Amino acid sequence: MADRPVKELSWKTPLEVAHKPAMDKIAKTGICGIMDVIAPGIPPGSDTATLALLGYDAVKVYSGRGAFEAIGSGIDVLPGDVALRCNFATVDDEFVVLDRRAGRIANEDASKLAESLQKIKPTGSSVKIVFKNTVQHRAALLLRGPKLSTAVGDSDPEKVGEKVLEIKALDNSLEAKRTAEILNDLLQKFHKILQEHPINEKRVKHGLLPANAILCRGAGTVPNIKPLSEVYGVNAACVSAVSLIKGVCKVAGMKLVDVNGATGTPQTDFMAKAKAAVQTLKTNDFVLLHVKAPDVPSHDGNVKQKIAVIEKIDQMLGYLLEKVDLNETYLAVTADHTTSSLTRNHEGDPVPIAITGPYIRCDDVTEFGERTCAKGGLNRIRGIDLMPILMNLIGKTRKFGA
Numbered sequence: 001m002a003d004r005p006v007k008e009l010s011w012k013t014p015l016e017v018a019h020k021p022a023m024d025k026i027a028k029t030g031i032c033g034i035m036d037v038i039a040p041g042i043p044p045g046s047d048t049a050t051l052a053l054l055g056y057d058a059v060k061v062y063s064g065r066g067a068f069e070a071i072g073s074g075i076d077v078l079p080g081d082v083a084l085r086c087n088f089a090t091v092d093d094e095f096v097v098l099d100r101r102a103g104r105i106a107n108e109d110a111s112k113l114a115e116s117l118q119k120i121k122p123t124g125s126s127v128k129i130v131f132k133n134t135v136q137h138r139a140a141l142l143l144r145g146p147k148l149s150t151a152v153g154d155s156d157p158e159k160v161g162e163k164v165l166e167i168k169a170l171d172n173s174l175e176a177k178r179t180a181e182i183l184n185d186l187l188q189k190f191h192k193i194l195q196e197h198p199i200n201e202k203r204v205k206h207g208l209l210p211a212n213a214i215l216c217r218g219a220g221t222v223p224n225i226k227p228l229s230e231v232y233g234v235n236a237a238c239v240s241a242v243s244l245i246k247g248v249c250k251v252a253g254m255k256l257v258d259v260n261g262a263t264g265t266p267q268t269d270f271m272a273k274a275k276a277a278v279q280t281l282k283t284n285d286f287v288l289l290h291v292k293a294p295d296v297p298s299h300d301g302n303v304k305q306k307i308a309v310i311e312k313i314d315q316m317l318g319y320l321l322e323k324v325d326l327n328e329t330y331l332a333v334t335a336d337h338t339t340s341s342l343t344r345n346h347e348g349d350p351v352p353i354a355i356t357g358p359y360i361r362c363d364d365v366t367e368f369g370e371r372t373c374a375k376g377g378l379n380r381i382r383g384i385d386l387m388p389i390l391m392n393l394i395g396k397t398r399k400f401g402a
């Protein structure tokens with residue numbers, strides 16, 4: 001949601017231009033500030049950002065994106081397992097990538113292909129695999145067995161026209177070497193099965209790209225963190241459509257709430273998510289309502305769509321303001337990172353934050369925005385500070401000292 005000033009908006013940000021009465025009301029009745037989600041100038045990933053917003057020291061506990069993706073897609077990841085994010089892709093006979101998403105393959109085709117891959121065993125190893133497709137071309141691969149390592153590189157060159165990479169060990173350990181060997185062997189076998197798969201024959205016949213290779217990246221394992229119930233003694237839940245975010249929240253011991261129509265895209269059902277959040281709050285102390293939508297047009301450089309998405313989020317917040325009793329509930333609005341619609345990347349600029357609720361030290365800020373919030377009473381905090389502040393407001397942060 002947060003951005004940098006945009007020339008075509010007369011040097012305002014999409015958030016500053018958007019019509020957002022609900023956000024402004026939260027800013028006006030609350031305490032505002034700006035927040036370095038990881039640290040000043042560090043562009044956060046969505047996974048490290050969410051860890052930080054939930055109060056964890058992401059720099060210390062982060063263990064790669066793959067495990068979160070796998071957990072969020074419903075695979076049980078245990079300590080010692082290594083999980084990777086995967087794409088169904090199209091390659092030519094020389095293993096040069098023609099399409100990283102196999103023409104954004106439909107879920108139905110991907111499910112059938114994934115089923116065949118699930119049965120593959122790596123040569124000469126007792127390691128078990130789980131392969132599961134999620135949405136379209138996205139999937140996760142999990143290795144389970146002794147002596148595995150997350151210190152392995154990617155096979156995904158992340159560029160069309162480049163050759164699929166051989167997975168390399170990233171340190172000198174036997175475990176890393178062994179894991180890289182197992183993965184390279186598996187990916188060859190996957191290619192062979194996919195190449196001859198009836199689904200792909202059918203796709204080619206219909207003029208669609210065959211999903212004849214699996215690209216993988218981001219090897220990771222489950223981070224060793226205490227669930228929120230243990231840290232603060234709260235029941236926590238998360239409303240999100242994005243498996244990466246769901247994975248982080250699950251590791252934090254939060255209940256995952258699935259919402260019909262929530263897609264993680266600008267076409268998501270915003271109001272269905274707001275309704276689910278209000279419902280979930282009845283049985284939980286803390287609810288994280290996550291909306292991916294503004295990040296998508298930012299990466300596309302689509303300023304107009306970003307403004308429209310922010311206005312839809314504002315309508316969700318309007319619903320929350322109406323349905324949630326603010327005499328006994330705190331509502332915090334923020335972003336997990338700045339995504340510049342000019343650079344089309346996550347950037348290290350701080351994000352705005354506003355918290356409203358009973359007995360809050362309200363400040364003079366009357367508008368929610370990157371620059372207005374900088375003048376607020378919270379001043380400049382870090383992502384890791386947010387949970388202790390919120391938990392203290394509801395009487396759950398433990399006293400430090402006697």
Ligand SMILES: [Zn+2]
Nearest residue numbers: 295299339346
């Ligand atoms: Zn992004």
